[in-house]
Amino acid sequence: MILRLALLSLWNRRGTALLTLITIAISVTLLLGVEKLRQDARDGFFSTISGTDLVVGARSGSLPLLLYSVFNIGNPVSNIRWSSYQQIAESDMVDWTIPLTLGDSHRGFRVVGTSDEYFTHFRYGRQQNLSFASGTPFDDLYDVVLGAEVARALGYQLGDKVVVNHGLGRASFSAHEDKPFQVSGILEPTGTPVDRVLLVSLQGYEAMHLDWRAGVRIPGMQITADQARERDLTPREITAFMVGMKSRINTFHLQRSINNFRAEPLQAILPGVALQELWQVLSIAERTLLAVSACVVFAGLTGMLALLLASLNERRRELAVLRAVGAGPGRILFLLLFEAMLLTLLGSLLGVLLLYTLIAGTQNWLALEYGLFLSLEWPGKTQWLLLGAIQIAGIVAGSIPAWRAYRYTLADGLTPRT
Amino acid sequence: MTDTELKPAILIKQLTFAWKRQTPLLSINHFILARGEQLFLQGPSGSGKSTLLNLIGGVLPVKSGELTLHGSNFGKLSQRRRDQFRADHIGVLFQQFNLLPYLSLIDNVILPCRFSSKRAAAATQRSGSPEKEAHRLLQRLQLQEMLKDSPPVAELSIGQQQRVAAARALIGAPELIIADEPTSALDADTRDNFLDLLLSENRENNSSLLFVSHDQSLSHHFDRVVSLNEINQRGAA
Numbered sequence: 262m263i264l265r266l267a268l269l270s271l272w273n274r275r276g277t278a279l280l281t282l283i284t285i286a287i288s289v290t291l292l293l294g295v296e297k298l299r300q301d302a303r304d305g306f307f308s309t310i311s312g313t314d315l316v317v318g319a320r321s322g323s324l325p326l327l328l329y330s331v332f333n334i335g336n337p338v339s340n341i342r343w344s345s346y347q348q349i350a351e352s353d354m355v356d357w358t359i360p361l362t363l364g365d366s367h368r369g370f371r372v373v374g375t376s377d378e379y380f381t382h383f384r385y386g387r388q389q390n391l392s393f394a395s396g397t398p399f400d401d402l403y404d405v406v407l408g409a410e411v412a413r414a415l416g417y418q419l420g421d422k423v424v425v426n427h428g429l430g431r432a433s434f435s436a437h438e439d440k441p442f443q444v445s446g447i448l449e450p451t452g453t454p455v456d457r458v459l460l461v462s463l464q465g466y467e468a469m470h471l472d473w474r475a476g477v478r479i480p481g482m483q484i485t486a487d488q489a490r491e492r493d494l495t496p497r498e499i500t501a502f503m504v505g506m507k508s509r510i511n512t513f514h515l516q517r518s519i520n521n522f523r524a525e526p527l528q529a530i531l532p533g534v535a536l537q538e539l540w541q542v543l544s545i546a547e548r549t550l551l552a553v554s555a556c557v558v559f560a561g562l563t564g565m566l567a568l569l570l571a572s573l574n575e576r577r578r579e580l581a582v583l584r585a586v587g588a589g590p591g592r593i594l595f596l597l598l599f600e601a602m603l604l605t606l607l608g609s610l611l612g613v614l615l616l617y618t619l620i621a622g623t624q625n626w627l628a629l630e631y632g633l634f635l636s637l638e639w640p641g642k643t644q645w646l647l648l649g650a651i652q653i654a655g656i657v658a659g660s661i662p663a664w665r666a667y668r669y670t671l672a673d674g675l676t677p678r679t
Numbered sequence: 680m681t682d683t684e685l686k687p688a689i690l691i692k693q694l695t696f697a698w699k700r701q702t703p704l705l706s707i708n709h710f711i712l713a714r715g716e717q718l719f720l721q722g723p724s725g726s727g728k729s730t731l732l733n734l735i736g737g738v739l740p741v742k743s744g745e746l747t748l749h750g751s752n753f754g755k756l757s758q759r760r761r762d763q764f765r766a767d768h769i770g771v772l773f774q775q776f777n778l779l780p781y782l783s784l785i786d787n788v789i790l791p792c793r794f795s796s797k798r799a800a801a802a803t804q805r806s807g808s809p810e811k812e813a814h815r816l817l818q819r820l821q822l823q824e825m826l827k828d829s830p831p832v833a834e835l836s837i838g839q840q841q842r843v844a845a846a847r848a849l850i851g852a853p854e855l856i857i858a859d860e861p862t863s864a865l866d867a868d869t870r871d872n873f874l875d876l877l878l879s880e881n882r883e884n885n886s887s888l889l890f891v892s893h894d895q896s897l898s899h900h901f902d903r904v905v906s907l908n909e910i911n912q913r914g915a916a
Contacts, residue, residue, distance in 0.1 A: 262793045262794070266779075269779075269781040269782065270779075270781055272781065273780060273781035578776045579779055579780075581773070582773075582776075582777060582778070582779055582790075583779075584738065585736070585765075585771035585773070586766060586771070586790050586791045586793075586794050586847070587762055587763065587765050587766020587767075587791065587794035587795055588762070588766075588794060589758065589759055589762035589763075590758070590762075591759075671738070
C-alpha cells in the first residue's frame with residue numbers, strides 16, 4: 262500500500278523527479294564510462310604485444326627499449342650488430358625472431374624495416390596474428406605494407422608510391438626520393454601501435470641507405486634503385502628484435518645469456534614485465550580520472566538530496582494527511598527512503614543504458630580515430646561494485662530528507678504548518 | 680449495552696503536557712466528551728489547541744495524567760499502537776489541503792480503509808465495498824456531479840475538497856471525529872451547508888465529534904460548547 266502511494270506521489274512530481282533521474286543517470290554514465298575507458302585502455306595497452314617472450318636491443322633500460330621497439334616512441338640509443346642477431350637467432354632455444362630496424366619515417370609515421378616473420382609471428386591482443394585488409398606482404402625489394410591508420414590518414418591505396426624520409430622528424434628535408442616504395446598491402450586495424458607504422462623489408466631499408474653514411478648522402482655517390490638490386494643487401498646492423506621461445510621454460514636462461522653477451526652490450530626484456538612497469542607510470546593519470554568521475558557522482562547525488570529536501574516542504578501537508586489516516590512515522594521514513602532508493606536505482610539503470618548506447622554509437626569512430634577499442638560486454642565486477650556503491654550512497658543521501666520528514670511528522674502531528 | 684459502550688469517547692484527568700522542563704503548554708484537570716456527543720471546542724490560536732489535538736490523535740505521548748478513549752488508556756500505548764488506534768477509531772479533518780493530489784476522488788476517500796482493516800470491514804458491511812461506501816458518502820455530501828466526471832482533486836473548489844475530506848473522515852464509521860477548523864477557508868453559505876452535512880452524517884454514524892474552531896458564530900450547531908481557555912489551567916498552578 263505504502264509502495265503504491267510512494268509511486269503515485271513520485272509520479273505526481275514526475276517533472277522534478279525526471280530531472281533528478283537525468284542528473285543521476287549522467288553521473289553514473291560518466292563514472293562507469295571512465296571506468297570502462299580505463300579498463301579497455303588498460304586491456305588495449307597490455308595487448309599491444311603478446312606471444313613474444315623477449316625483446317632484445319642495445320643496453321639502455323627496459324622502458325626505453327620497450328618504448329622504441331614496441332610503441333614506436335623515442336629514439337634507440339644505438340643499434341646491434343647483424344652478427345650478434347644471427348648468433349642469438351640460431352640458438353637452439355629460439356623458435357623464431359622478428360628483426361626491427363628503425364630510423365626513417367613517412368609524413369610523421371615511422372617506417373620499420375623487418376622480415377616476413379613479422380606477418381607470421383607477431384601477435385597482439387589475445388594471441389591474434391596480423392591480417393591483411395587488402396594486398397599481400399612485401400614481395401619486391403621496394404614494397405611497403407601500411408598499418409590501418411597510416412592508410413586511412415594518408416588516403417593510400419594499393420599500388421600508391423611512398424617516398425621515405427630520412428630520420429624520424431616530421432619535417433625532415435632529406436628524403437629517399439630516388440627509391441620510392443609501392444604499397445603492396447594494407448593491414449586490418451589492431452588498436453596497437455602497428456596501425457601507425459609502414460613496414461618494409463630489411464633489404465629495402467638497406468637499399469635506401471647504400472649511398473648514405475651517418476645521416477647524410479655520401480657526396481658524389483649515387484646508386485639508383487635498380488643498381489641497388491645488384492648489391493649485397495644484407496644489413497650490417499638492426500635496432501632490435503623480438504624472440505619467440507621453443508619452450509618458455511628457457512626464457513630466463515636466454516635472457517641471462519643475452520644480458521651477458523660478450524661481443525657487445527645487449528639487453529633482453531620480458532615484454533609483460535616491462536609493460537607492467539610502464540603502466541605503473543601511467544596509473545596516476547588513471548586514478549585521477551576515476552577520482553574526478555567519483556566527484557561527479559557525488560555532485561549527482563547531492564543534486565538528488567537538494568531536490569528531495571526542497572520537495573519536502575511542499576510535501577509536509579501530504580505527510581500530515583498520511584499521518585492522520587494512520588501512517589506511523591516509521592512508514593513516513595520508509596516512504597522517503599524508498600523514493601531515494603528508487604530514484605538512484607532508476608537513475609543507475611538509465612545511466613547504464615545511456616553508456617551502452619554511447620559505446621555502441623561511438624565504437625567504430627573511437628577505434629578508427631583513436632585506436633581505442635571499447636567492447637560491448639556485460640558489466641564486470643568493478644562496474645557492479647561501483648553500481649552497488651552508488652546505490653548505497655543514494656540511500657545514505659536519501660536518509661537525510663527521510664530523517665527530516667520523520668522529524669516533521671513528529672513535530673507537525675495533525676496540525677501541519679501551511 | 681455493554682460496559683465499554685457506556686464509556687465516554689474522551690476522558691481526560693489531570694493531563695499536563697510540556698516540552699522538556701518548560702512551563703506546561705497544557706494542563707487540563709477534567710474534560711469529557713460523551714459518546715455520540717457533538718462538542719464545539721472554542722480555542723483561539725495559542726490556547727494549546729494543537730497540543731490537545733495531537734495528544735488526542737495519539738501523535739504526542741501522554742507523559743503525565745490520564746487520557747482515555749472509549750475506555751482504553753490511549754495515552755499509555757506505544758507510538759505504533761497509538762498510530763493503529765488512530766487509523767481504526769479516529770477520523771481527522773484539517774483546516775484545508777486535506778487531499779492527496781495524486782489520488783482520485785474515490786481513492787482519497789477510501790485512504791483510511793487502506794490503513795485500517797477494521798474501517799475497511801465496516802465500510803464493506805455498510806455498502807458492500809469501501810469504494811461503494813465512498814460513493815454513498817460522496818452522494819450524501821452532494822458531490823454526485825463530481826463522481827460522474829471524476830476530475831483531479833486539485834480542480835475541486837475548497838468547499839468541495841472539504842466535503843471529500845469529510846467523507847474520508849467518516850468512512851468506516853470511526854467512533855471519534857476530530858475536526859480542526861474545517862470551515863475557516865469556506866465562505867458563509869458553503870460553511871453552513873458543509874456543517875449541516877457533516878453533523879447529520881456524523882449523527883447517523885453514531886460518532887462523537889470534537890469540533891475545534893475560534894469562530895463563536897458556529898457554536899449554535901452543537902450540543903455543547905466548551906472554551907479551551909476555561910479548561911486549560913496552565914500557568915495557573
